[in-house]
Every structure is written in structure tokens, then in C-alpha cells.
Amino acid sequence: MxxxxxxxxxxxxxxxxxxxxxxxxxxxxxxxxxxxxxxxxxxxxxxxxxxxxxxxxxxxxxxxxxxxxxxxxxxxxxxxxxxxxxxxxxxxxxxxxxxxxxxxxxxxxxxxxxxxxxxxxxxxxxxxxxxxxxxxFPPVVDLEGEPDLCLRADALQACIERTTFAAARESTRYAINGVLWEKRAKRLQLVATDGRRLARAGVSPEKSVGGDSDVIVPTKALTTLSRLHVEPDAIIDVQLLPNQIIMRTPKATISSVLHDGHFPKYDDVIPKDCDKKLEIDAAEFLSAVKRAALLSTEETRGVRIAISSDGLVFSSRAPEQGEATIRQNARYSGPNVEIGFNPTFLVEALRVCSGAVSFEVKDGSKPGILRCGPDFLYVVMPVNLS
Missing domain, CATH: 3.10.150.10 (DNA Polymerase III, subunit A, domain 2)
Incomplete structure (x- = not known):
């Protein structure tokens, strides 16, 4: 034989x-x-x-x-x-x-x-x-057992879209290269920051089991999920493990390691004393910032916003090239104030807003707050345009 x-x-x-x-x-x-x-x-x-x-x-x-x-x-x-x-x-x-x-x-x-x-x-x-x-080929886990969270796809996708852009891209602080997930009994909040701005978005889960937990999810895992074609009313199941998150859609399952480290205490950087508040349409605000930014440069790298009862005046200048001035109506009745911002930071936030937004400031040296409905808050540091 x-x-x-x-x-x-x-x-x-x-x-x-x-x-x-x-x-x-x-x-x-x-x-x-x-x-x-x-x-x-x-x-x-x-x-x-x-x-x-x-x-x-x-x-x-x-x-x-x-x-x-x-x-x-x-x-x-x-x-x-x-x-x-x-x-x-x-x-x-x-x-x-x-x-x-x-x-x-x-x-x-x-x-x-x-x-x-x-x-x-x-x-x-x-x-x-x-x-x-x-x-x-390494084994790739699937979701087994009961999920910790069940979320509507459109609600979770909106939270991802409203936060991932603000996460740090290259940072020695590993924790802020991801997005914080704060899981509470009836609420999930996603928070991202790069040290110069902070975005927070919230959603009410369809189902939530287990206790409170805070985990830092890598940005790549969330952007991968956001690119998947999922029906808006579909349910996304989420399982939180000690060092891993698993997210399952009707067609796909994403598993990712979690970031180590401690996310900054972000509540400390949300201003509590912004006493100048205006309301404006998000699309009009976005258009004005984008147009004003056309004549900003790497050196000036900012758009000045003058706020008064007459509305908003957006301005920028590029030495030896030109200047831009855009006027926009807004609901405001407080004292006059001027403040400058990196236009990219405003544009990225306004792109994920629709309808009316509120914009709050204290003075030209303090962070501003952008709010869109009850579920989105954005804090952005000003720039010195003197």
C-alpha cells in the first residue's frame, strides 16, 4: 500500500x-x-x-x-x-x-x-x-448574543457624520484620534475633539441594555460604517466588549479594537457664559463663510465676523491680493462684537447642519458655540486676526 x-x-x-x-x-x-x-x-x-x-x-x-x-x-x-x-x-x-x-x-x-x-x-x-x-488569514469576529444597543441607521449615521470630522488626525494623544461613545440608560452621545474644536451629537437608542459605559471608537471604524449603504429605518446592533466594538447592519458586521487612554473631560471646555446669541439659517451661514474664505490665506487664515443688530458682516483679506465682505441677515439684539475663526472649522460643522442654527459667543477671545437642534453642539476656538 x-x-x-x-x-x-x-x-x-x-x-x-x-x-x-x-x-x-x-x-x-x-x-x-x-x-x-x-x-x-x-x-x-x-x-x-x-x-x-x-x-x-x-x-x-x-x-x-x-x-x-x-x-x-x-x-x-x-x-x-x-x-x-x-x-x-x-x-x-x-x-x-x-x-x-x-x-x-x-x-x-x-x-x-x-x-x-x-x-x-x-x-x-x-x-x-x-x-x-x-x-x-486571521479570524474576524461576528456579533454573538444580545446587543447592548439597537439604533436606527439614520440616527446613528447622523451622529457619526456630525462628529468624526472633528477628531484628531495626527496627534500624540492617542485617545482623541477616536470618538468617545457615552452610553447611558436612554441616551448615547458621540464626542470628538482635536484640541481646537469639539463636536457632540446625541441619539436615543431603540433599545439599550446593561449599565453605563464610555469607550473610544477609532474614527476609521465609524467612517467605514457610514459608507455602507443601509436603509434609513434599518436597525444597527452594537455590542460593546472590554476592548472591542461590534456593529452589525442587515448586510455587514464591523468589528474594531477600542482606543486605550482617557478622553479629556470635555464638559470643562464648553463655555457656560456665552451671552451673545443669534439665529441664522445654516445654509446661508455656510455660504457666507465659504465666500469670505475665498480671500483668506495661510498667513491670515481666518474670517472675521462682526455681529450687530443689523446682522452679520463676514470679512477677510489677502495682502496684495484683495478683500472680501459679505453681509447676512440674522436675528440678534445684543451688543456689537467681533470674532475671528478658521473658516474650515466653521464650514465642516455647518455642512452637517440644516435649518436654523444658533451661534453663541462671549467676546473675541473666547470659544464660540454652534447648536443645531437639541442633538448637536459644536465648540470652536477663535483665531487672532489682529
């Missing part, structure tokens, strides 16, 4: 086990393209571990599951528009796979994996991608 090490059948089985089990499915191309777009968005273009540039493709009898991972963030995306002839899995380059699917003109594609190679067939095309060892 031949030794199993010399048995060709044994070697074929071993190759299939290492590089992936035989798989054969027909998949809706647009749905597959959406899934690959989401997965490739978290893959690093450069990494010391090339295996992390791959996507694990798993076919079950009911769906196709695509999995991506970057050591801190994992994404499992489920595609239900499939017809599975043979379950199995393989591991292939995410960018290559996505490029082929994205450029295809077919409504559906046939995927077949065998002997470590993924075959992608369309009406007039046949691509082959050589796979990697499936066993080398």
Missing part, C-alpha cells in the same frame, strides 16, 4: 484544504461590487503582512461572505443575491478581485475556486486569480 505522502489524491486534498475548499457560485455583479468596495476600503495599500491585502471569500448555501481585516478593523459583508452550487472558500487579492468585478459589464458572474485559484467568468470573459493560504 502506498504511503499517504506519495498519494496524489492526498496531495490534491491537502492543496484544497490549505488554499481553500472548492467553491462554485453565481452572484449578482452589482451586489458583489458593493461588497468588494466596502471590503477593499479598509485594506491597507502597504502592509508588512501581504495576507492582509486579501479578502476571504466564503460561499454557504444561502450567501457569499466577504471578509477583510487590517489588524485593528474587521469587516464581514454578506451577499444574499447568490446561487450556490458548491459551498467552499478561498483567499484572493482584494484589489484584483474588485477591479475585475467593477469593470465587468455582466449582470451576474460565475465564481469557482479550486486548487487555490479563483475563476471569475462572465458572458465573454474568464479571469483567474491565484489564491493564498486560507489558514493564514
Amino acid at each position: 502506498e504511503d499517504e505522502d506519495q498519494d496524489p489524491l492526498f496531495h490534491l486534498i491537502l492543496i484544497r484544504w490549505v488554499r481553500g475548499c472548492a467553491m462554485k457560485v453565481t452572484c449578482d455583479r452589482p451586489a458583489l461590487s458593493d461588497a468588494l468596495a466596502a471590503c477593499t476600503s479598509i485594506i491597507a495599500s502597504r502592509t508588512p503582512k501581504p495576507i492582509l491585502q486579501c479578502i476571504r471569500v466564503t460561499a454557504t448555501k444561502d450567501e457569499l461572505i466577504l471578509t477583510a481585516y487590517d489588524q485593528e478593523l474587521g469587516l464581514r459583508y454578506r451577499v444574499s443575491e447568490v446561487d450556490t452550487a458548491r459551498p467552499g472558500e478561498t483567499l484572493v487579492s482584494g484589489d484584483r478581485f474588485f477591479s475585475i468585478v467593477r469593470e465587468s459589464v455582466d449582470e451576474s458572474l460565475a465564481l469557482e475556486a479550486d486548487n487555490g485559484t479563483l475563476h471569475i467568468r462572465g458572458r465573454d470573459s474568464h479571469f483567474q486569480i491565484f489564491g493564498q493560504d486560507v489558514r493564514q
Whole structure:
């Protein structure tokens, strides 16, 4: 009897086990393209571990599951528009796979994996991608058990949109590179700051279990969630673990490590003495700031706002280039005051507002407050324009 090490059948089985089990499915191309777009968005273009540039493709009898991972963030995306002839899995380059699917003109594609190679067939095309060892791909967790929070997708997406832009991008203070989640019995608040501005947005969960908790969620995890196509009234389940957050939509599950460290006591920087308050339409405010900023420079880098009972006057100047003045109506009856701001900081906040907003200041040297409804507050430091 031949030794199993010399048995060709044994070697074929071993190759299939290492590089992936035989798989054969027909998949809706647009749905597959959406899934690959989401997965490739978290893959690093450069990494010391090339295996992390791959996507694990798993076919079950009911769906196709695509999995991506970057050591801190994992994404499992489920595609239900499939017809599975043979379950199995393989591991292939995410960018290559996505490029082929994205450029295809077919409504559906046939995927077949065998002997470590993924075959992608369309009406007039046949691509082959050589796979990697499936066993080398790290496990990516799914949400198991009862979620700690259940939130409407549109409400959570609004909170993410209203906070992530204010998080620090490059900072030695690791904690403020993420967004603080303050979970209370009937309220969830997201807070972000980079030391020069602070954004806070709140939402009432559809369901909340367990006690109060504060965690710092990496910005990348939240922006990944915000890019997913989720119906506004869909429910997003959230599970908070000691060092991890898991967020599940009807089609995808995102898992991410949490940031260590302590988020600053942000209540201390929210002014309590802003006695000059005006009301203005957010779109008009945004337009005025953007136009005034057209003649600001890196040196001046600011827009001056003069507030009086006659309304607002936005002005800026660029030495040897010109000046800008924009007048805007607003509801205000207090004393005159002038204050300067970095226009980018105002524009980014006003873009996530709609309808009437209130703007509060104390004087030209103190932070200003922008409010939009009961759920959004934004604090921004002034700049010296003297």
C-alpha cells in the first residue's frame, strides 16, 4: 500500500484544504461590487503582512461572505443575491478581485475556486486569480448574543457624520484620534475633539441594555460604517466588549479594537457664559463663510465676523491680493462684537447642519458655540486676526 505522502489524491486534498475548499457560485455583479468596495476600503495599500491585502471569500448555501481585516478593523459583508452550487472558500487579492468585478459589464458572474485559484467568468470573459493560504488569514469576529444597543441607521449615521470630522488626525494623544461613545440608560452621545474644536451629537437608542459605559471608537471604524449603504429605518446592533466594538447592519458586521487612554473631560471646555446669541439659517451661514474664505490665506487664515443688530458682516483679506465682505441677515439684539475663526472649522460643522442654527459667543477671545437642534453642539476656538 502506498504511503499517504506519495498519494496524489492526498496531495490534491491537502492543496484544497490549505488554499481553500472548492467553491462554485453565481452572484449578482452589482451586489458583489458593493461588497468588494466596502471590503477593499479598509485594506491597507502597504502592509508588512501581504495576507492582509486579501479578502476571504466564503460561499454557504444561502450567501457569499466577504471578509477583510487590517489588524485593528474587521469587516464581514454578506451577499444574499447568490446561487450556490458548491459551498467552499478561498483567499484572493482584494484589489484584483474588485477591479475585475467593477469593470465587468455582466449582470451576474460565475465564481469557482479550486486548487487555490479563483475563476471569475462572465458572458465573454474568464479571469483567474491565484489564491493564498486560507489558514493564514486571521479570524474576524461576528456579533454573538444580545446587543447592548439597537439604533436606527439614520440616527446613528447622523451622529457619526456630525462628529468624526472633528477628531484628531495626527496627534500624540492617542485617545482623541477616536470618538468617545457615552452610553447611558436612554441616551448615547458621540464626542470628538482635536484640541481646537469639539463636536457632540446625541441619539436615543431603540433599545439599550446593561449599565453605563464610555469607550473610544477609532474614527476609521465609524467612517467605514457610514459608507455602507443601509436603509434609513434599518436597525444597527452594537455590542460593546472590554476592548472591542461590534456593529452589525442587515448586510455587514464591523468589528474594531477600542482606543486605550482617557478622553479629556470635555464638559470643562464648553463655555457656560456665552451671552451673545443669534439665529441664522445654516445654509446661508455656510455660504457666507465659504465666500469670505475665498480671500483668506495661510498667513491670515481666518474670517472675521462682526455681529450687530443689523446682522452679520463676514470679512477677510489677502495682502496684495484683495478683500472680501459679505453681509447676512440674522436675528440678534445684543451688543456689537467681533470674532475671528478658521473658516474650515466653521464650514465642516455647518455642512452637517440644516435649518436654523444658533451661534453663541462671549467676546473675541473666547470659544464660540454652534447648536443645531437639541442633538448637536459644536465648540470652536477663535483665531487672532489682529
